[in-house]
Amino acid sequence: MDIKQLLADAIETAVSSAMDEGIFVAGQLPALCLEVPPQKEFGDYATNFAMQAAKAAKTNPRVIAQAIVDRIHEPWLERTVIAGPGFINFYLKPGWLYDQLAQILAAGDTYGICSRADGKKDKIQVEFVSANPTGPLHVGHGRGAAVGSALVNLLKAAGHEVEAEFYINDAGNQIDNLAASVNARYLELLGRKVEFPADGYHGRDIIDTARRIIEHHGDKYLQINETERLATFKELALAEKLAALKEDLEAFGVLFDVWFSERSLHRSGALAQTVEALRKSGHIYEKDGALWLRSTAYGDDKDRVVIRENGVPTYLAPDIAYHRNKFDRGFDRVINILGADHHGYICRLKAAVAAVGYDPDHLEVMILQMVSLFQNGELVKMSKRTGQGVTLSELIEEVGRDAARFFFIMRSTDSQLDFDLDLAKSRSNENPVYYIQYAHARITSIFRQAAEAGIALNDWRTARLDLLTEPAETDLIKKMGQLPAEIISAAKERAPHRIARYAHDLAGLFHTFYNQCRIIGVDTELQAARLALVAAVRIVIRQTLGILGIQAPDKM
Incomplete structure (x- = not known):
């Protein structure tokens, strides 16, 4: 167990003891928060x-603080100080640092990974990206992909059982429009005059799809009626777009x-069965020939149409059936990770979950704010190659996979992201992902130098870790000791950006140590201890970068 958890347990035990002794009354006490x-x-x-x-305790805060301090007697605690109106500051004995470092080295690649989270291993589904398979992924999808996959890794590290899921929107108007768009481009390329669909897709990729159909099948689809042709093109285009989407994500x-x-x-x-079940339970009613969900009963501002008067489901109908399927x-x-334009959809989704008999609080919706690309200080709106919006594949080609992932993850999801292309490409300390990866590469270089110098890398268990007394050394150990608690907290908050920030802070402490300590x-003996220290730093950097889905390079 890490030192922070040990301290938290000691405080909670002291609070319980003080209440049992009548020092202050039991009440609805707040959750304990320990900060560095x-x-x-x-x-x-x-x-x-x-x-x-x-x-809640109806007691002066300094009295409560004193009661806590008087009841904590731990071998790893050097002293406590009550400050100001009731802050408690805890000073740990130096020895705990070396025990902490030894634990990191002993755990190796498993350090920071929790077998349980808060005593309970939840089974969690994270649905993210879920882009319409009608064209290439753009940078907004990229942020969802990076954050979603990092959140999956983070929740697993926190001890949960997690599944990542992509919902393929392969039914409805958007797929019909895809087929109509490909059909129009197909006819145009074969010299036929045609009016392009009003709701069609104008991307270059649609022309490419039509051209590939011609390359493989020629003009044979001119010989069939349009209904059959549209049905055929729907399947061909959907298969191609979905394959490209999977390739880009991989x-x-x-x-x-x-x-x-x-x-x-x-x-x-499943959709028809869900609608019928909701009708029988009274959660759906008929009005003006349409079927409506009583979403106002669950906090929505108005009831929503589920089945139109012509019998065609709205986009909400399959979403209700899908979320029922999830909980079933x-x-x-x-957890759903959605774009900023879906904010108004949260309430009706929760209403749908409640209507099908599940707790709406068990559905969490994370909203990703918009991404703006900047280059040379100017906003980039269009792809130089196609004149359309910048695609994810173009961004990766421009700045690299690791930089793209880190920049997408490093800010909280509820904040707009200004993505600086020049910074993401730079090989400098100002580039946060380069700064972290360079720390890992530098450590690997240290071990290469040690091997070239004929230095035997002895078992760390024989190292005199207590020789690590410089502030730059102890700061590193303290920071590394915070990783397990940081993983738990970041997972609770659904905040992978906290791991990005932690990794950057750790890299900064390592670079300081490297510059100050030979x-x-x-x-x-000091050399062996310091080699053990940097071995631990390498473990923790790899762990954090692994959660973020970013490589830990040996050379840069």
């Missing part, structure tokens, strides 16, 4: 619990456990 103080003189950890609990390091087809809801009868599969939590060529 911004300044070292305030200790290794601090909490404002006493101040937060004062009202190139971006994004893999899905499940690809769920919207069509399957229609063909299996036994997930404890379902590693090879010092006293033999």
